[in-house]
Amino acid sequence: MDWLEGLQLDYGHVIRPLIVGTLVSIVCSVLGCFIVLRKMSFLADAIAHSMLAGVIAGYLLIKITLGREAELGALLIGALLAGIVTVAMVGFVTRFSRIKQDTAIGIMYTGLFALGAFVISIKYFGSMIHVDIYHYILGNVLSVPDEELWLLAIVTSVVLSVVILFYRPLQLTSFDPIMAASIGIPVLAVEYLLTVCTSLVVVSGVQIAGVILVVALIITPAATAYLLSDRLDRMIFLSAIIGVFGFWLGFALATFAGASPGASVVVTMTFIFLLTMTFAPRYGLIADWIRKSSTIPQEIMEDVLGAVLRAQGKSVPISEIERTVTTRNMKIRQAITMLGRQDLVDVDHDQVCLTEAGEIEANRLVRAHRLWETYLEQTGTPEKELHNKAHKLEHISDQATVEYLDDVLGHPISDPHGSVIPADASQIGPDREFVSSLLREGNRASVQRVGALADSFGFKPGDTITMGKRSDGGRTWTLIAEDGRELKLDHEQADSLVVRMTP
Amino acid sequence: MIAKNKTRIQLPGDQSNFAIAVQHLTVSYGPVPALLDISVQVPSGKLVGVIGPNGSGKSTFIKSILGFVKPDVGKVELFGEDTSHTKDRVAYVPQRGTVDWDFPITVREVAAMGRYGKRRWWQDLKKEDYAAADEALEKVRMSEFSTRQIGQLSGGQQQRVFMARALTQNADVLLLDEPFAGVDAATERAILDVLHETKENGKTVVVVHHDLATAAEFFDLLLLLKQRLFAFGPPRQVLDPELLADVYEGNLRVFADLAQSMRSS
Numbered sequence: 001m002d003w004l005e006g007l008q009l010d011y012g013h014v015i016r017p018l019i020v021g022t023l024v025s026i027v028c029s030v031l032g033c034f035i036v037l038r039k040m041s042f043l044a045d046a047i048a049h050s051m052l053a054g055v056i057a058g059y060l061l062i063k064i065t066l067g068r069e070a071e072l073g074a075l076l077i078g079a080l081l082a083g084i085v086t087v088a089m090v091g092f093v094t095r096f097s098r099i100k101q102d103t104a105i106g107i108m109y110t111g112l113f114a115l116g117a118f119v120i121s122i123k124y125f126g127s128m129i130h131v132d133i134y135h136y137i138l139g140n141v142l143s144v145p146d147e148e149l150w151l152l153a154i155v156t157s158v159v160l161s162v163v164i165l166f167y168r169p170l171q172l173t174s175f176d177p178i179m180a181a182s183i184g185i186p187v188l189a190v191e192y193l194l195t196v197c198t199s200l201v202v203v204s205g206v207q208i209a210g211v212i213l214v215v216a217l218i219i220t221p222a223a224t225a226y227l228l229s230d231r232l233d234r235m236i237f238l239s240a241i242i243g244v245f246g247f248w249l250g251f252a253l254a255t256f257a258g259a260s261p262g263a264s265v266v267v268t269m270t271f272i273f274l275l276t277m278t279f280a281p282r283y284g285l286i287a288d289w290i291r292k293s294s295t296i297p298q299e300i301m302e303d304v305l306g307a308v309l310r311a312q313g314k315s316v317p318i319s320e321i322e323r324t325v326t327t328r329n330m331k332i333r334q335a336i337t338m339l340g341r342q343d344l345v346d347v348d349h350d351q352v353c354l355t356e357a358g359e360i361e362a363n364r365l366v367r368a369h370r371l372w373e374t375y376l377e378q379t380g381t382p383e384k385e386l387h388n389k390a391h392k393l394e395h396i397s398d399q400a401t402v403e404y405l406d407d408v409l410g411h412p413i414s415d416p417h418g419s420v421i422p423a424d425a426s427q428i429g430p431d432r433e434f435v436s437s438l439l440r441e442g443n444r445a446s447v448q449r450v451g452a453l454a455d456s457f458g459f460k461p462g463d464t465i466t467m468g469k470r471s472d473g474g475r476t477w478t479l480i481a482e483d484g485r486e487l488k489l490d491h492e493q494a495d496s497l498v499v500r501m502t503p
Numbered sequence: 504m505i506a507k508n509k510t511r512i513q514l515p516g517d518q519s520n521f522a523i524a525v526q527h528l529t530v531s532y533g534p535v536p537a538l539l540d541i542s543v544q545v546p547s548g549k550l551v552g553v554i555g556p557n558g559s560g561k562s563t564f565i566k567s568i569l570g571f572v573k574p575d576v577g578k579v580e581l582f583g584e585d586t587s588h589t590k591d592r593v594a595y596v597p598q599r600g601t602v603d604w605d606f607p608i609t610v611r612e613v614a615a616m617g618r619y620g621k622r623r624w625w626q627d628l629k630k631e632d633y634a635a636a637d638e639a640l641e642k643v644r645m646s647e648f649s650t651r652q653i654g655q656l657s658g659g660q661q662q663r664v665f666m667a668r669a670l671t672q673n674a675d676v677l678l679l680d681e682p683f684a685g686v687d688a689a690t691e692r693a694i695l696d697v698l699h700e701t702k703e704n705g706k707t708v709v710v711v712h713h714d715l716a717t718a719a720e721f722f723d724l725l726l727l728l729k730q731r732l733f734a735f736g737p738p739r740q741v742l743d744p745e746l747l748a749d750v751y752e753g754n755l756r757v758f759a760d761l762a763q764s765m766r767s768s
Binding site: 037165166168169171172174175176178179181182183184185226229230231232234235 | 569571590594597601606613616619622625628651652
């Protein structure tokens, strides 16, 4: 111990708080990881506050039973007592009344904190207790006596040993308690263990920040590390580093500015947290913003496709597309690049034209738009709003929705403005069977199956039919048989006839 | 309201062969028992669906097999042993809602959790434990995701990872709580494939399921619960319209589902 004493003689006023702070920061931030992950932050705060009552109770107990002024013993016993009583009371209230946990915690810790303040403010007890109460409320890392330094060293090694030894049970009960129980881990015992450790850690943290701020030492570094890691072991490691770094920086700041070390450390840690929240590579605000803004909205891509389709096979200059597609964020060039990558358009010297796949996709969108427009018209949407509404709705263009609209509208051929609604190429491809109501004028198909409703028309599987003109406002289908007979079918009858396109 | 016992189906067979044997099980949390006088024997190597309306005691039944609840009457045995001694023979796959998906843990670590029960609590996992985890992930086709954080997967992928964890446990009885709730068709297929493969390896798989339309297609045996055991046997026998009308008390949606499943099968 000679070297330690030597150090203390020369730099005691700086070295000792640094040792204390480093130990405390490590142990607080390591255990803090579990407290954050198990959503026990509020409970840790509660234990810290009720510690005041615990210390006073412990002190009185020792004084009355042993007649000694034992601040250290009072501290330890009191903290453990406070932890256990708080958790037990919260558990009791939640279990046996309709009060929920957050409220129960709020009631119990303020109650216990007040009990401590109440007792010590009574003259009779106040004169018995020789405890610097402000030391507990505000913390004072600059004046930690020798025996408390030992206490801290023990607390630190006990808690760290627990975390190392019980790493897997702690991890599993935090992540999936039911699975933990199913393989025989005593989930409740692990929780008690964690509560005891929390009480011990609060005792150590109080030296720096006092009962009011101690919870920050526990949860702030852990929360910061949480934003930076995808694995628990790394989170714990990072949390310890952030905790120690935050303490040193905060302590330096306090020394430099002549401020309270506790407050300074907590302010620094909070600042580090906010920085991390902004700049964290994966879970940070900026990373999030970049991720969101770098994805090109589907709508813009679809609008670009539509603009190129309107050129009817000719290529379109990019400047022209930029003029016709109105969008708030200018991402049209990115959208075009993306479409090029998906092989939907070809770009050549600022000229854009559709590929074969692009044309199918664009037609699919036009179909969706015109079906929506027809649907809106039939459901009584004012004519002025038709186009804009349909323009928004056309982006809802999944196969099932469009097929439903088409069917419920009776497979319309043209939209309210008289424009042709393109047929769905994938629905009536040569390799598929489909109902004859989907055929367009001039389509030739061979009959596959004849349902009950179409029975009376005399079709047999293998017959070739040609679709004639739709009449009666699109509600009557005309089928031309091989022998030239013209047969009139309604929607349901046409649906009853399953056909396949003939090449 | 109460079904006649004529519909109860008893499977004949040698008692010692049963994976799960439940005898006169009654469990209660209050004045009304959650389960009443359940007696059932599940042969090993079967894929069993547990069906019944909401609040019918399906979860309690699963908990009893896990040995989580103390029966008021009766007992549950796995392979002839009381559930207090069978922790290493059952694996449980939780419902999606019960897990914290933001937890800092990777897919491989979750799969490796299946080996925790094989090691003392202070021991580290060994190479062979991770090898087992990797193998299980391979089986559920999730190997390429093994370094991802668990929350970055889709719902179905998460479900598969938990299946991998159960496989890593190498248990004889697998219990799954609504694994098909809210997953897409591809995932449904993938989970079902894993379940069938697990079954083929001689394991017994018990699944809480609430979609009657798919129940017949998915399972070898169905167990119809509503506080009491209403039926246990092959789907054709259990999905008896009269019996279901009794248990579901004329819940119309159920019949729509069922009619559909009958048509498709």
